[in-house]
Structures are given as C-alpha cells and as structure tokens.
Amino acid sequence: MKREYWYVLIVYLAMQLSGVVGVPLLLLLGENVLNWVPDSAIAYASGYWGLISFLLALLIILRILRHDQQLVRAEQPAIQGFSVIVWSVFGVILAFMSQYVAISIETAIGIPSGSANTQNILTVIELVPLFLLVSSIFGPILEEIVFRKVIFGEIYKRTNFLIAGIMSALIFATAHNDFPHLILYTSMGFAFAYLYVKTNRILVPILAHVAMNSLVVLVQQVYQPT
Numbered sequence: 001m002k003r004e005y006w007y008v009l010i011v012y013l014a015m016q017l018s019g020v021v022g023v024p025l026l027l028l029l030g031e032n033v034l035n036w037v038p039d040s041a042i043a044y045a046s047g048y049w050g051l052i053s054f055l056l057a058l059l060i061i062l063r064i065l066r067h068d069q070q071l072v073r074a075e076q077p078a079i080q081g082f083s084v085i086v087w088s089v090f091g092v093i094l095a096f097m098s099q100y101v102a103i104s105i106e107t108a109i110g111i112p113s114g115s116a117n118t119q120n121i122l123t124v125i126e127l128v129p130l131f132l133l134v135s136s137i138f139g140p141i142l143e144e145i146v147f148r149k150v151i152f153g154e155i156y157k158r159t160n161f162l163i164a165g166i167m168s169a170l171i172f173a174t175a176h177n178d179f180p181h182l183i184l185y186t187s188m189g190f191a192f193a194y195l196y197v198k199t200n201r202i203l204v205p206i207l208a209h210v211a212m213n214s215l216v217v218l219v220q221q222v223y224q225p226t
Contacts, residue, residue, distance in 0.1 A: 091208025
C-alpha cells in the first residue's frame with residue numbers, strides 16, 4: 001500500500017480515538033467557563049469535538065492526497081462531466097434501495113428498526129446544529145476516502161470486486177459501532193463500492209453519500225415526534 005494511504009488510515013484512526021482526550025477537555029471547559037447544563041454537557045462536548053476533529057482530519061487527509069491520481073481500475077478511464085451527476089443521482093437511489101433490502105432482511109430475522117447511531121447523531125445535532133456538517137459532509141467525504149478509495153481499492157487490487165466489496169463494507173459497517181444493523185451498513189458500503197468501481201471516480205460515491213446522509217437527517221428532523 002502507498003505510504004500516503006498509511007498516513008490517511010493513521011489520521012482517520014487518530015481522529016476516531018481523539019475523543020478520549022478531546023471530549024473531557026471540552027467538557028471541563030463547558031462546565032466551568034461556558035456554563036453548559038450538566039444533563040446536556042456531554043452531548044455538547046461530543047458535538048463540538050466531533051466538528052473540530054472531523055474538520056481537521058479532512059483537511060489533513062486532503063492535503064496528504066493532494067497529488068494522488070490513482071484510479072481503482074487503471075485500465076478504465078474515469079467518467080467526466082455530466083456523467084458524474086447522473087451516476088451520483090443513481091447512487092443515491094441505489095443506496096436507498098440497498099437500505100430498503102437490508103431493513104427488510106433485518107425485520108425478517110427479528111431485528112427492530114431504528115438505528116441507535118442515527119438517533120445519537122440527531123440528538124447531538126439538536127444541541128449543536130453545526131454538527132450537521134459532520135454527519136452530512138465531513139463524515140461522508142472521509143468515509144469514502146478511507147473505506148472506498150483506500151481500503152476497498154487496496155483489497156480490490158489483490159482480489160476481485162465481490163471479495164473487496166464485502167470486506168471493505170464489513171469494515172465500514174463495524175466502524176459505525178451499531179452492530180444490530182450490521183447488514184444495513186454493509187449493504188450501503190457495498191453499494192458505494194459498486195459506484196466507485198463502475199465510475200472510477202471517488203467523487204461519485206462521495207456525492208451520493210453526502211446526498212443520502214443529508215436527506216436522511218432532513219427527513220428525521222422534519223418528521224421526528226414533538
């Protein structure tokens with residue numbers, strides 16, 4: 001694997017673990033200086049640290065990859081122009097279709113609907129509206145770079161699409177720490193891997209992922225119980 005890709009993985013892992021230090025520091029600041037309400041202080045600290053850490057990680061990773069032109073399929077040119085938009089729209093539809101199939105399977109085997117991960121994100125957004133940038137933009141961009149461009153791309157070089165797609169999607173699902181819905185997240189990861197390999201443009205799964213997350217959060221905010 002390219003040295004730059006190792007740096008990307010290290011930065012992403014460091015970001016994920018940084019809350020162990022960052023959240024307590026913000027919690028201390030919030031309780032003693034900003035007068036955060038104790039019942040909501042942890043959510044405030046988690047939201048603001050998430051915003052800071054995701055943004056910093058994204059900027060660092062984009063800097064690391066600023067010269068990277070590697071394609072997932074070297075023999076196939078990347079799509080250009082309007083095709084990027086068409087495939088991105090198709091990608092949103094594909095992602096929601098994969099979600100529908102996954103939810104149907106989960107329901108059939110007795111897994112209750114509703115994602116704890118999604119609910120936690122919505123709770124944080126209510127208190128820290130800027131956290132919407134993490135769930136809808138920073139997060140999807142980072143995930144597509146890490147799980148599709150780096151992890152899927154490297155496995156795909158050594159195996160085939162099915163193996164690389166399933167393995168990277170399972171890693172993607174595990175990273176969301178919502179194990180009852182492992183099938184749901186795996187299906188989405190596989191769909192985004194398909195978009196990447198078919199278009200040879202990481203921008204396509206990024207746009208599809210950003211749009212999907214934004215729509216999910218919007219619908220949840222509009223239709224959540226009052």
